[in-house]
Amino acid sequence: MLSRITGSLPLMLSYCFCLMLLSIIVAVTVAVAAEELPPAPTTFKTLNGKLDLAPLNRNAPLVIAKGGFSGVFPDSSEYAFAFAASFHTSLWCDVQLTKDGVGICLRDLLMQNCTDITEIYPEGMKTYLINGAQKTGWLPVDYNMSSLRNVTLTQSIYSRTQRFDYSNFDILSVTGFISLIKPSSTWLNVEHDIFYREHGLNMTNYILSIQKLGSVKYISSPELGFLQSLSGGINREVNLVFRFLDKALSDPSTNKTYNSMLSNLTFIKTIASGIMVPKNYIWPVTSDNYIQLHTQIVQEAHNAGLEIYASDFSNDGIFPYNYSYDPLGEYLSFVSDGGFSVDGVLTDFPLTASEAIDCFSNLNTSRKMDHGNPLIISHNGGSGDYPGCTDLAYENAVRDGADVIDCSIQMTKDGIPICMSSIDLLATTDVQQSKFCSLLSVIPEIQTKRGIFTFNLTWDEINILRPKISFPLSNYVMLRNPRYTNHGKFLKLSEFLTYAKDKELSGIMITIEQNAAFMAASLGFDVVDLVSTALSHAGYNNPTTTNKEVMIQSRHSAVLVKLKQQKTQYKLVYTLPLNIEDASDSSVAEINKFADAVIVDRKSVFVESSGFIVRKTNLVKELQSAGRLAVYAQVFRNEFVSSPWDFFSDETVEINNYVLLVHIDGIITDFPKTVRRYKMNPCTGLGDGKPRSMKAVEIGGLVQKLQDKARPPARAPALVLKPSDVVEPPLPAAAAAAAAAAVPKTTGYSSPRSDAPPPAAAVTAISSTGILLGMVWVPLLI
Numbered sequence: 001m002l003s004r005i006t007g008s009l010p011l012m013l014s015y016c017f018c019l020m021l022l023s024i025i026v027a028v029t030v031a032v033a034a035e036e037l038p039p040a041p042t043t044f045k046t047l048n049g050k051l052d053l054a055p056l057n058r059n060a061p062l063v064i065a066k067g068g069f070s071g072v073f074p075d076s077s078e079y080a081f082a083f084a085a086s087f088h089t090s091l092w093c094d095v096q097l098t099k100d101g102v103g104i105c106l107r108d109l110l111m112q113n114c115t116d117i118t119e120i121y122p123e124g125m126k127t128y129l130i131n132g133a134q135k136t137g138w139l140p141v142d143y144n145m146s147s148l149r150n151v152t153l154t155q156s157i158y159s160r161t162q163r164f165d166y167s168n169f170d171i172l173s174v175t176g177f178i179s180l181i182k183p184s185s186t187w188l189n190v191e192h193d194i195f196y197r198e199h200g201l202n203m204t205n206y207i208l209s210i211q212k213l214g215s216v217k218y219i220s221s222p223e224l225g226f227l228q229s230l231s232g233g234i235n236r237e238v239n240l241v242f243r244f245l246d247k248a249l250s251d252p253s254t255n256k257t258y259n260s261m262l263s264n265l266t267f268i269k270t271i272a273s274g275i276m277v278p279k280n281y282i283w284p285v286t287s288d289n290y291i292q293l294h295t296q297i298v299q300e301a302h303n304a305g306l307e308i309y310a311s312d313f314s315n316d317g318i319f320p321y322n323y324s325y326d327p328l329g330e331y332l333s334f335v336s337d338g339g340f341s342v343d344g345v346l347t348d349f350p351l352t353a354s355e356a357i358d359c360f361s362n363l364n365t366s367r368k369m370d371h372g373n374p375l376i377i378s379h380n381g382g383s384g385d386y387p388g389c390t391d392l393a394y395e396n397a398v399r400d401g402a403d404v405i406d407c408s409i410q411m412t413k414d415g416i417p418i419c420m421s422s423i424d425l426l427a428t429t430d431v432q433q434s435k436f437c438s439l440l441s442v443i444p445e446i447q448t449k450r451g452i453f454t455f456n457l458t459w460d461e462i463n464i465l466r467p468k469i470s471f472p473l474s475n476y477v478m479l480r481n482p483r484y485t486n487h488g489k490f491l492k493l494s495e496f497l498t499y500a501k502d503k504e505l506s507g508i509m510i511t512i513e514q515n516a517a518f519m520a521a522s523l524g525f526d527v528v529d530l531v532s533t534a535l536s537h538a539g540y541n542n543p544t545t546t547n548k549e550v551m552i553q554s555r556h557s558a559v560l561v562k563l564k565q566q567k568t569q570y571k572l573v574y575t576l577p578l579n580i581e582d583a584s585d586s587s588v589a590e591i592n593k594f595a596d597a598v599i600v601d602r603k604s605v606f607v608e609s610s611g612f613i614v615r616k617t618n619l620v621k622e623l624q625s626a627g628r629l630a631v632y633a634q635v636f637r638n639e640f641v642s643s644p645w646d647f648f649s650d651e652t653v654e655i656n657n658y659v660l661l662v663h664i665d666g667i668i669t670d671f672p673k674t675v676r677r678y679k680m681n682p683c684t685g686l687g688d689g690k691p692r693s694m695k696a697v698e699i700g701g702l703v704q705k706l707q708d709k710a711r712p713p714a715r716a717p718a719l720v721l722k723p724s725d726v727v728e729p730p731l732p733a734a735a736a737a738a739a740a741a742a743v744p745k746t747t748g749y750s751s752p753r754s755d756a757p758p759p760a761a762a763v764t765a766i767s768s769t770g771i772l773l774g775m776v777w778v779p780l781l782i
Contacts, residue, residue, distance in 0.1 A: 044341040044361065047307045061335050062344030063353045064187055064218075064309065065089040067107050071160065071315060071348040071649060072702070074153040075107040075114055077169035079705065081181045087354045087692055090185035090217060092346065095174060096192075097201045102145040103174040103210065107156055109192055110137035114156040115171065121151075130195050131252045141199045145173065157348075159316055161611065161645055166710040178213055187218040189243070193226035194252050204229045211238055220276055224261075225253025228271050240272040241309065244281065262297070265304040274307030274343065282310055282342070283320075283333060288482070291320040291333075298340045310334050313347035315649035316640045321481050324384055324671055325638035328652050331356035352650045355693035359683035360652075371403040371506035374659055375666035376675045378402040379635050380421040380470070384670035385481050387467035388428065389419040390488025394496070398503050401676030404551065404666075405503075407496045408511040410454040411525050412462060417493040417534060421470070423515055424451035429465040430486065436461065445518045455523055462490065472670075476641045493531070497538035500548065507549030509573070510535075512559045517731055524735035528562050541569070557594060558728040564594045573632070575599040577725060581607060581617040581718035588627040590726045597630035597665070598623055605633060605662055606644065610712030612703045613646040617718070620662045632666035633658060638674055646702050652678055653697070659684070660696040 044059040068080030068091060081091055093105035107114045109130070117124065117138045124143075127136040140148070153169040155162050178186060188211075193203045204226065207219060211234060219234070220241040221227055227240045234240065247259035254261070261268070268275060277297065284292045301308035315327040323330045331353050335341045347353045381393025382400055389408065397405050407419035423446060425431040431452050432440075439457075440450045454462065466486040471479055479485075491499065493510075500508050512527055519525040531552070535541055540550050552568075554560055555575035563572055574595035576583075581604055591598060605620060606613045623629045636642075640649035647654040651671070655678050658664045667675050678684075683694045703711060 044335060044357075045339075046341045046343045047302050047305075048343070059341075060357050061342055062185075062309070063087065063089040063350050063357065064092050064344055064346040065350040066092045066346050066348050067094065067105070068092075069348075069350060070107070070156075072645060073164050074155050074167075074169055075348075076105040076172060076177075077153045077164075077167075078172065078180065079164065079167070079169065081172075081177060081183070084350045085181055085183055087350045088184075089350045089354070090187045090344075091177075091181065091183045092187045092189060093174060093177060094189050094191065095203070095207070096140045097196050097203060097206065098140050098143055098145045098148065100144045100146075101201055101206065103206050104140060104145070104148070105172050105174060105177050106140065109139060109195075110135060111140060111151070112137045114154060115151050116154055116165070117148075117151045128195070130192065141196070141201065157314075157316070163610075163612075163706055163710040163712075166707045167705075168707075174210060175213070178215055183215050185217045186213075186215040187220065188216060190219070190221045190223075190226060193221065193223050193229075208233045211235055222251060222258075223253040224251055224268070224271060231271055239274060239307070241274040241276050241307070242268050242272045243276040243311075244278065246278070247281075265301060265306060269304050269306055272306070274309060275301055276309040276311055276346065278312050279310045279334065280312075283338075285320050289318070289320050290483070291322045294333075294338050294340075298342060307343035309344040309346060310342045311346040313345050313349070313353065315349040315352055321483070324481075324673070325478070325640070326671070326674055327352050327640075327650060328356050328360060328674075328677075332360060336361040349648060349650065351648050351653065351693050354691065355650075355652065355683075358691040359681040359694055360677060363677065363680050372679075373666070374655075374664050374675065374679070375404060375506070375632070376402050376672050376679070377404040377509060377632060377666050377668045378406050378672055379668050379670050380408065381405060382670070382672055383421070383470055384638060386484050387469045387486070387488045388421045390467050390490055391499075392484065392488035394491070394499060397672050398505065400671070400673035402672035403506045404509050404549075405500060405505060406509040406511060406553075406668075407491075407493060408513060409493060409527060409531060410515075411519055411523070411527065411530075412457060412459045413455050414458040415525060415530075416459045417527070417530050418454065418459065418462070419491050419493060419496050420454060423453050423455075423513070425454060425457070425462070425465065426451050427468075427470075429462070429468055431457075431465050434465060436465075445522070446515060455519075455525075459492065472635075472637065473639050473641055476639070478639050478641065493534045494538065497534060497540060501538070501546060505548060507551060507571075508540075509551040509553055511553045513555065516554070516556065516559050520734045521732040522735070526734040528559060528731065532563070532566065532568065535570075551597070553599065556728060557590075557726055558731045560594045561728075562731055571596045573597045573599060574726075576601070576604065576721065578604070579719050580604050580721045580725075581619055583619060583622055583627075583721040584723070585626060586723045587721040587726050588623065588629075590723050591623075591629065592627055595629065597632060598627075599632045599634055599668065602633050602636070605658065605664075606646075606699065607715060607718075608644050609703075609715050611645050612706075612712050613644050613699055614703060614712070614715060616661060616699045620664060624663070624665070630665040632668055633662075633664050634668035636667050636669040636671070636675070638671045646697050646699070648697075656684075656694060657696050661699070 044061060046059045046061055065084035067075030068084040070080050073080035084091060094107055095103050096106045096109060097103055111117045124138045125136060127134055148171050151171060153171060154165040190203055196203050207230060216238055218239045218241055220243045222243040222245050224242055227242060244258045250257050281297055283294050286292060298308055319325050334345060335357055345353050378397040380388030382396030383393050386392040386396050394405055408421050409417050410420040410423050412418060420428055422428050436452060436457060439452045442450050467488045469480050469485040510531055512531060516527045519527050535550060540546055550570040551573050552563055552570050553573040553575060560572045560574055572595045574591055576598055578601050600619060605617060607615050607617060620631045623631050638651045643654045651674050655675055669675055683690045
């Protein structure tokens with residue numbers, strides 16, 4: 001929590017000037033050390049600007065924290081307000097009135113949506129007519145403030161953690177909230193003035209009685225008549241903002257639809273100094289959830305002399321697919337990247353809005369940059385937006401700034417190494433809907449479930465299939481870019497190597513997965529030799545000629561040991577087992593014998609329990625120091641459910657903490673653009689002077705705020721990597737060519753393509769569900 005500065009106005013101005021001067025000095029010092037110019041102050045195209053947000057930002061939009069930091073804590077709770085106050089926000093309070101006329105901060109007029117009132121007063125449900133519609137529930141007009149003392153606030157969005165519901169957060173009165181938190185800026189929002197008047201309560205008199213409190217800077221309402229009732233007695237320093245709701249709804253005080261009121265902004269200006277609109281007023285969204293061209297409403301509001309604020313922002317909401325589940329990217333389209341800027345954003349996650357404004361606005365993401373740490377390594381190309389390992393995915397990864405693009409090797413029936421994220425075509429193609437669906441089988445050496453495998457089909461047959469975009473978080477119904485779900489073309493390894501050669505990349509990564517031993521023993525393919533030959537033919541055996549570093553990754557040490565014995569110049573990368581939190585000195589010594597770098601799972605770095613970080617391990621530090629190994633972490637994804645609560649549903653926050661707290665050497669990601677933008681932001685070079693939103697989180701801080709009964713279960717003892725986990729027997733030799741003569745001629749094995757190696761030998765293998773004859777798996781009918 002940042003400390004507050006109190007005292008006289010001259011003292012505060014002096015402090016602000018000193019802070020601004022100090023920040024500029026720090027920025028210049030860092031830039032000089034890097035032989036670059038300091039980051040230039042950002043000028044936003046707002047109407048008037050808010051000068052108190054960040055020392056390097058001019059005319060910055062206002063961040064309005066809806067109910068405080070309600071993306072994590074219950075809306076309008078003490079924790080939510082206090083946490084949001086540390087990010088220089090205006091704290092939004094939805095004002096409701098109790099039966100005895102006390103104003104309270106409560107997200108919803110229906111109290112069962114945001115409190116435990118149904119447990120305290122189970123018989124309190126009533127039905128009322130509110131703005132022409134019947135609403136049933138528990139409403140504050142039926143309770144005195146004293147009767148609400150035992151009612152506590154709860155999380156109102158079910159996709160968020162409910163564990164803070166046990167913290168017994170009291171409902172705060174408006175005056176109590178201001179007295180407790182002492183915000184520098186308070187925003188009061190009044191939704192139902194007419195309803196309260198119908199119940200003998202006067203919202204106008206209440207607001208006028210408290211608006212003299214120094215922190216009240218903004219008052220908003222979707223009822224223009226209510227704002228008009230305030231205009232005669234409101235303080236000059238308080239801004240009135242008319243809030244537009246859904247275009248089809250009507251303002252009950254004028255009986256005009258909000259859509260029709262858009263054409264009369266000059267009249268609204270006579271009553272209010274600003275308007276607030278849902279974000280889709282500015283960037284409309286199609287029925288299939290893609291954004292359209294922006295409207296002119298921001299310019300129209302500014303032309304009318306009105307500030308314009310955008311609402312409905314949350315990191316865990318429904319994102320148009322254009323944003324790739326990246327909340328920071330969405331904010332940027334409203335404050336800089338669209339060629340205009342709103343005057344503020346209303347959000348449940350003020351940290352993300354603050355970092356967007358403070359550090360990421362108006363970045364020139366098209367400029368060239370070096371390939372320094374953290375290295376950006378694609379995961380199946382830019383697979384967050386396109387089917388993995390296709391030409392579209394690789395083009396996307398290069399365009400979005402990957403330093404290294406990757407190819408995971410699989411083998412076709414005719415012996416061609418290809419790039420594909422899974423050996424099972426069911427995971428990557430529409431093969432189940434194809435004429436090859438009868439090839440379903442189980443091969444226990446590969447997986448326990450039925451599949452159709454790449455070596456069941458020739459390269460030409462695989463090319464008939466349509467790629468399938470991956471949905472790694474499909475359990476949460478989080479789909480990716482459905483317009484391109486079956487687009488793109490798979491690449492042979494040779495095509496991938498040719499494609500990467502002239503791209504602005506620092507290198508490539510070839511992955512040889514755990515199937516190398518099976519390929520050699522059962523199918524006669526020596527995958528390691530095939531990869532080495534392909535690299536040599538493409539000219540990658542001499543890094544000085546391609547100016548590309550070649551990494552070869554495997555989770556099996558036997559693969560890397562064989563490459564090490566070949567005395568290659570490639571960088572060998574070992575993937576550690578899952579759930580490892582520590583490594584013995586002897587295991588690190590073993591890894592050092594054959595690897596130059598390692599890949600660790602994210603959860604081996606920050607250990608989680610029920611979505612909360614409980615500790616940070618020393619694994620990365622141990623590998624970097626004792627092992628002198630580069631360490632890369634995987635797999636980073638934009639979707640908010642992929643990261644722990646401690647990173648606030650914001651992938652940029654997660655990346656920032658891996659850099660600041662772990663000093664990670666590389667990040668393997670489905671979304672290279674997110675990491676590249678992070679590397680380009682100017683705030684990381686400000687040291688201790690960086691904004692609060694870009695500082696490291698307190699590891700385990702959220703768990704400590706939970707009540708004992710709400711804390712997640714303790715984790716099992718840490719798993720320590722041992723030499724026996726690392727050392728493997730050598731890869732088997734490829735099956736003898738003579739065995740091929742024994743294969744029946746009816747196997748259907750086709751002649752290899754001209755760029756394929758000679759036909760591999762095959763052996764007969766039997767499982768409970770099928771027989772492998774040569775290269776064709778024949779399912780048994782049981």
